Amino acid sequence: MTSLVARGLALATRLHPTDLVISDPSLVALVGPNGGGKTSLLRSIARVENAAGNVFVDGECVDGTPPARRRRLLSFMPASRDITWPIPVRDLLGLGADAEDPSRIEALLHTLELDLLADRPVNQLSTGERARVLMARAMASHPKLILLDEPLSNLDPYWVIRFLEIFRQAVHAGKILIVSVHDLSQLRHFDRAILVADGAVQLDKAPAELLSDERFENIFRITLAGADEWTVKQPADQRSLR
Numbered sequence: 001m002t003s004l005v006a007r008g009l010a011l012a013t014r015l016h017p018t019d020l021v022i023s024d025p026s027l028v029a030l031v032g033p034n035g036g037g038k039t040s041l042l043r044s045i046a047r048v049e050n051a052a053g054n055v056f057v058d059g060e061c062v063d064g065t066p067p068a069r070r071r072r073l074l075s076f077m078p079a080s081r082d083i084t085w086p087i088p089v090r091d092l093l094g095l096g097a098d099a100e101d102p103s104r105i106e107a108l109l110h111t112l113e114l115d116l117l118a119d120r121p122v123n124q125l126s127t128g129e130r131a132r133v134l135m136a137r138a139m140a141s142h143p144k145l146i147l148l149d150e151p152l153s154n155l156d157p158y159w160v161i162r163f164l165e166i167f168r169q170a171v172h173a174g175k176i177l178i179v180s181v182h183d184l185s186q187l188r189h190f191d192r193a194i195l196v197a198d199g200a201v202q203l204d205k206a207p208a209e210l211l212s213d214e215r216f217e218n219i220f221r222i223t224l225a226g227a228d229e230w231t232v233k234q235p236a237d238q239r240s241l242r
Protein backbone atom coordinates (compact mmCIF):
# COMPACT_ATOMS: atom_id res chain seq x y z
CA MET A 1 0.00 0.00 0.00
CA THR A 2 1.63 3.25 -1.14
CA SER A 3 2.24 5.95 1.46
CA LEU A 4 3.80 9.39 1.46
CA VAL A 5 5.32 10.99 4.54
CA ALA A 6 6.86 14.44 4.10
CA ARG A 7 8.38 16.20 7.09
CA GLY A 8 9.56 19.79 7.41
CA LEU A 9 9.37 20.71 3.74
CA ALA A 10 10.40 24.34 3.35
CA LEU A 11 11.63 26.78 0.72
CA ALA A 12 12.92 30.20 1.77
CA THR A 13 10.26 32.95 1.30
CA ARG A 14 7.92 30.54 -0.57
CA LEU A 15 6.94 27.60 1.63
CA HIS A 16 6.74 27.58 5.41
CA PRO A 17 7.73 24.30 7.14
CA THR A 18 5.12 21.81 6.01
CA ASP A 19 4.29 18.22 6.93
CA LEU A 20 2.15 16.03 4.71
CA VAL A 21 1.04 12.45 5.26
CA ILE A 22 -0.97 10.42 2.73
CA SER A 23 -1.47 6.88 3.97
CA ASP A 24 -3.37 5.24 1.14
CA PRO A 25 -3.56 5.30 -2.64
CA SER A 26 -5.64 8.39 -3.38
CA LEU A 27 -6.26 11.32 -5.66
CA VAL A 28 -5.34 14.51 -3.86
CA ALA A 29 -6.01 18.01 -5.22
CA LEU A 30 -3.92 21.07 -4.43
CA VAL A 31 -5.86 24.30 -4.79
CA GLY A 32 -5.11 27.88 -3.88
CA PRO A 33 -4.82 31.40 -5.19
CA ASN A 34 -2.10 32.33 -7.65
CA GLY A 35 1.24 32.54 -5.90
CA GLY A 36 -0.07 30.64 -2.87
CA GLY A 37 2.59 27.94 -2.98
CA LYS A 38 1.13 24.90 -4.82
CA THR A 39 4.05 24.58 -7.24
CA SER A 40 6.53 25.19 -4.42
CA LEU A 41 4.98 22.35 -2.41
CA LEU A 42 4.98 19.98 -5.40
CA ARG A 43 8.58 20.83 -6.28
CA SER A 44 9.61 20.33 -2.64
CA ILE A 45 8.04 16.87 -2.56
CA ALA A 46 9.64 16.04 -5.92
CA ARG A 47 13.02 17.21 -4.57
CA VAL A 48 13.64 19.18 -7.78
CA GLU A 49 14.68 22.12 -5.64
CA ASN A 50 16.95 22.19 -2.67
CA ALA A 51 14.05 22.23 -0.23
CA ALA A 52 14.49 21.52 3.46
CA GLY A 53 12.88 18.43 4.93
CA ASN A 54 12.54 14.76 4.07
CA VAL A 55 10.24 12.80 1.83
CA PHE A 56 9.53 9.11 2.34
CA VAL A 57 7.62 7.00 -0.18
CA ASP A 58 6.61 3.65 1.25
CA GLY A 59 9.09 4.33 4.03
CA GLU A 60 11.99 4.86 1.59
CA CYS A 61 13.77 8.22 1.85
CA VAL A 62 13.82 9.90 -1.58
CA ASP A 63 16.93 12.00 -0.89
CA GLY A 64 20.13 10.16 -1.72
CA THR A 65 18.27 7.54 -3.73
CA PRO A 66 19.97 6.76 -7.10
CA PRO A 67 18.06 8.22 -10.11
CA ALA A 68 16.92 4.81 -11.43
CA ARG A 69 15.40 3.97 -8.06
CA ARG A 70 14.02 7.47 -7.48
CA ARG A 71 11.96 7.38 -10.66
CA ARG A 72 10.27 4.22 -9.38
CA LEU A 73 9.31 6.16 -6.26
CA LEU A 74 8.02 9.41 -7.75
CA SER A 75 7.60 11.48 -10.89
CA PHE A 76 6.85 15.16 -11.43
CA MET A 77 5.04 16.82 -14.33
CA PRO A 78 5.81 20.57 -14.37
CA ALA A 79 3.20 23.19 -15.18
CA SER A 80 5.24 24.43 -18.12
CA ARG A 81 4.61 22.62 -21.40
CA ASP A 82 7.74 24.16 -22.96
CA ILE A 83 10.04 21.58 -24.51
CA THR A 84 12.60 23.12 -26.85
CA TRP A 85 14.49 19.89 -27.57
CA PRO A 86 13.46 18.37 -30.97
CA ILE A 87 13.35 14.82 -29.60
CA PRO A 88 10.73 12.40 -30.99
CA VAL A 89 7.85 11.61 -28.64
CA ARG A 90 8.73 7.89 -28.37
CA ASP A 91 12.37 8.67 -27.51
CA LEU A 92 11.38 11.18 -24.84
CA LEU A 93 9.19 8.57 -23.16
CA GLY A 94 12.05 6.10 -23.41
CA LEU A 95 14.23 8.37 -21.29
CA GLY A 96 11.84 7.95 -18.37
CA ALA A 97 11.09 4.23 -18.74
CA ASP A 98 13.09 1.17 -17.79
CA ALA A 99 15.11 -0.19 -20.74
CA GLU A 100 13.84 -3.69 -19.98
CA ASP A 101 10.22 -2.56 -20.30
CA PRO A 102 9.73 -1.37 -23.95
CA SER A 103 6.09 -2.47 -23.98
CA ARG A 104 5.40 0.22 -21.37
CA ILE A 105 6.09 2.97 -23.93
CA GLU A 106 3.79 1.41 -26.53
CA ALA A 107 1.05 1.03 -23.91
CA LEU A 108 1.34 4.69 -22.88
CA LEU A 109 1.40 5.87 -26.52
CA HIS A 110 -1.86 3.97 -26.95
CA THR A 111 -3.49 5.18 -23.70
CA LEU A 112 -2.66 8.80 -24.40
CA GLU A 113 -3.57 8.36 -28.10
CA LEU A 114 -0.10 9.43 -29.17
CA ASP A 115 0.48 6.59 -31.65
CA LEU A 116 0.30 8.85 -34.70
CA LEU A 117 2.52 11.46 -33.05
CA ALA A 118 5.14 9.02 -31.76
CA ASP A 119 7.80 9.92 -34.34
CA ARG A 120 7.13 13.67 -34.30
CA PRO A 121 9.54 16.00 -32.45
CA VAL A 122 7.85 17.08 -29.20
CA ASN A 123 8.73 20.74 -29.79
CA GLN A 124 6.48 20.68 -32.89
CA LEU A 125 3.37 19.52 -31.05
CA SER A 126 0.51 21.66 -29.80
CA THR A 127 0.33 22.62 -26.12
CA GLY A 128 -2.38 20.06 -25.34
CA GLU A 129 -0.53 17.33 -27.25
CA ARG A 130 2.60 18.10 -25.24
CA ALA A 131 0.54 17.83 -22.04
CA ARG A 132 -0.36 14.27 -23.05
CA VAL A 133 3.30 13.47 -23.76
CA LEU A 134 4.34 14.86 -20.36
CA MET A 135 1.56 12.87 -18.66
CA ALA A 136 2.79 9.70 -20.37
CA ARG A 137 6.31 10.53 -19.29
CA ALA A 138 5.19 10.97 -15.69
CA MET A 139 3.73 7.46 -15.76
CA ALA A 140 6.51 5.75 -17.73
CA SER A 141 8.53 4.35 -14.83
CA HIS A 142 5.53 3.05 -12.83
CA PRO A 143 6.15 5.53 -9.98
CA LYS A 144 4.27 5.03 -6.73
CA LEU A 145 3.78 8.78 -6.26
CA ILE A 146 2.84 11.01 -9.22
CA LEU A 147 3.02 14.79 -8.81
CA LEU A 148 1.20 16.78 -11.49
CA ASP A 149 1.30 20.56 -11.72
CA GLU A 150 -1.83 21.84 -13.48
CA PRO A 151 -2.09 18.82 -15.82
CA LEU A 152 -5.67 19.70 -16.82
CA SER A 153 -4.80 23.16 -18.13
CA ASN A 154 -4.66 23.39 -21.94
CA LEU A 155 -6.76 20.24 -22.43
CA ASP A 156 -9.96 20.04 -24.46
CA PRO A 157 -13.06 18.60 -22.68
CA TYR A 158 -12.44 15.07 -23.98
CA TRP A 159 -8.93 15.04 -22.56
CA VAL A 160 -9.94 16.56 -19.23
CA ILE A 161 -12.33 13.63 -18.75
CA ARG A 162 -9.76 11.09 -20.01
CA PHE A 163 -7.03 12.45 -17.69
CA LEU A 164 -9.44 12.20 -14.73
CA GLU A 165 -10.16 8.58 -15.72
CA ILE A 166 -6.44 7.85 -16.03
CA PHE A 167 -5.84 9.40 -12.59
CA ARG A 168 -8.51 7.14 -11.07
CA GLN A 169 -7.10 4.04 -12.79
CA ALA A 170 -3.68 4.90 -11.34
CA VAL A 171 -5.19 5.11 -7.85
CA HIS A 172 -6.84 1.73 -8.36
CA ALA A 173 -3.38 0.45 -9.32
CA GLY A 174 -2.18 1.56 -5.87
CA LYS A 175 -0.65 4.97 -6.58
CA ILE A 176 -0.89 8.34 -4.88
CA LEU A 177 -1.49 11.31 -7.18
CA ILE A 178 -1.13 14.91 -6.03
CA VAL A 179 -2.54 17.26 -8.64
CA SER A 180 -2.74 21.05 -8.64
CA VAL A 181 -5.95 22.40 -10.17
CA HIS A 182 -7.60 25.77 -10.64
CA ASP A 183 -11.03 24.66 -11.89
CA LEU A 184 -13.04 24.18 -8.70
CA SER A 185 -15.69 22.14 -10.54
CA GLN A 186 -13.09 19.39 -10.93
CA LEU A 187 -12.66 18.97 -7.17
CA ARG A 188 -15.55 16.49 -6.91
CA HIS A 189 -13.39 13.94 -8.73
CA PHE A 190 -10.80 14.00 -5.95
CA ASP A 191 -10.62 12.13 -2.64
CA ARG A 192 -8.99 14.92 -0.68
CA ALA A 193 -8.32 18.60 -1.24
CA ILE A 194 -5.53 20.70 0.22
CA LEU A 195 -5.75 24.49 0.13
CA VAL A 196 -2.35 26.18 -0.05
CA ALA A 197 -2.08 29.94 0.43
CA ASP A 198 0.57 32.29 1.79
CA GLY A 199 3.10 29.49 1.52
CA ALA A 200 1.30 27.15 3.92
CA VAL A 201 -1.39 24.47 4.04
CA GLN A 202 -4.52 26.32 5.18
CA LEU A 203 -7.14 23.55 4.88
CA ASP A 204 -6.93 19.81 4.25
CA LYS A 205 -10.32 18.13 3.90
CA ALA A 206 -12.71 16.16 1.75
CA PRO A 207 -13.47 18.35 -1.31
CA ALA A 208 -17.11 19.02 -0.42
CA GLU A 209 -16.15 20.11 3.10
CA LEU A 210 -13.38 22.33 1.79
CA LEU A 211 -15.70 24.09 -0.64
CA SER A 212 -18.20 24.89 2.13
CA ASP A 213 -15.57 26.11 4.61
CA GLU A 214 -15.81 29.82 5.33
CA ARG A 215 -12.02 30.15 5.23
CA PHE A 216 -12.04 28.77 1.70
CA GLU A 217 -14.17 31.68 0.48
CA ASN A 218 -12.13 34.23 2.40
CA ILE A 219 -8.81 32.97 1.08
CA PHE A 220 -10.03 32.77 -2.52
CA ARG A 221 -12.09 35.98 -2.19
CA ILE A 222 -15.04 34.34 -3.93
CA THR A 223 -18.52 33.21 -2.88
CA LEU A 224 -20.51 30.21 -4.05
CA ALA A 225 -23.49 31.58 -6.01
CA GLY A 226 -24.91 28.31 -7.36
CA ALA A 227 -23.82 24.94 -8.69
CA ASP A 228 -20.22 25.44 -9.84
CA GLU A 229 -20.88 29.18 -10.00
CA TRP A 230 -18.81 31.68 -8.06
CA THR A 231 -18.86 35.42 -7.66
CA VAL A 232 -16.10 37.73 -6.51
CA LYS A 233 -16.39 38.42 -2.78
CA GLN A 234 -14.32 41.58 -2.55
CA PRO A 235 -14.21 43.34 -5.89
CA ALA A 236 -10.91 45.09 -6.48
CA ASP A 237 -10.94 48.85 -6.19
CA GLN A 238 -11.95 49.98 -9.66
CA ARG A 239 -10.96 53.61 -9.20
CA SER A 240 -7.69 53.19 -11.05
CA LEU A 241 -9.67 52.15 -14.14
CA ARG A 242 -11.70 55.35 -14.30
Ligand SMILES: Nc1ncnc2c1ncn2[C@@H]1O[C@H](COP(=O)(O)OP(=O)(O)OP(=O)(O)O)[C@@H](O)[C@H]1O
Pocket residue numbers: 013014032033034035036037038039040041
Ligand atom coordinates in the same frame (compact mmCIF):
# COMPACT_ATOMS: atom_id res chain seq x y z
N1 LIG B 1 11.99 30.56 -8.39
C1 LIG B 1 11.42 31.33 -7.47
N2 LIG B 1 12.17 32.09 -6.64
C2 LIG B 1 11.62 32.87 -5.70
N3 LIG B 1 10.29 32.98 -5.50
C3 LIG B 1 9.49 32.25 -6.29
C4 LIG B 1 10.00 31.40 -7.32
N4 LIG B 1 8.97 30.80 -7.93
C5 LIG B 1 7.86 31.26 -7.34
N5 LIG B 1 8.17 32.14 -6.36
C6 LIG B 1 7.23 32.83 -5.46
O1 LIG B 1 6.79 31.87 -4.53
C7 LIG B 1 5.43 32.05 -4.23
C8 LIG B 1 4.68 30.77 -4.51
O2 LIG B 1 4.73 30.49 -5.88
P1 LIG B 1 4.17 29.15 -6.48
O3 LIG B 1 4.58 29.06 -7.90
O4 LIG B 1 4.52 28.03 -5.58
O5 LIG B 1 2.59 29.41 -6.37
P2 LIG B 1 1.35 28.66 -7.02
O6 LIG B 1 0.36 28.45 -5.93
O7 LIG B 1 1.81 27.45 -7.75
O8 LIG B 1 0.83 29.77 -8.02
P3 LIG B 1 0.03 29.71 -9.43
O9 LIG B 1 -1.37 29.31 -9.10
O10 LIG B 1 0.13 31.12 -9.89
O11 LIG B 1 0.74 28.74 -10.31
C9 LIG B 1 4.95 33.24 -5.08
O12 LIG B 1 4.95 34.39 -4.25
C10 LIG B 1 6.00 33.35 -6.16
O13 LIG B 1 6.14 34.70 -6.57
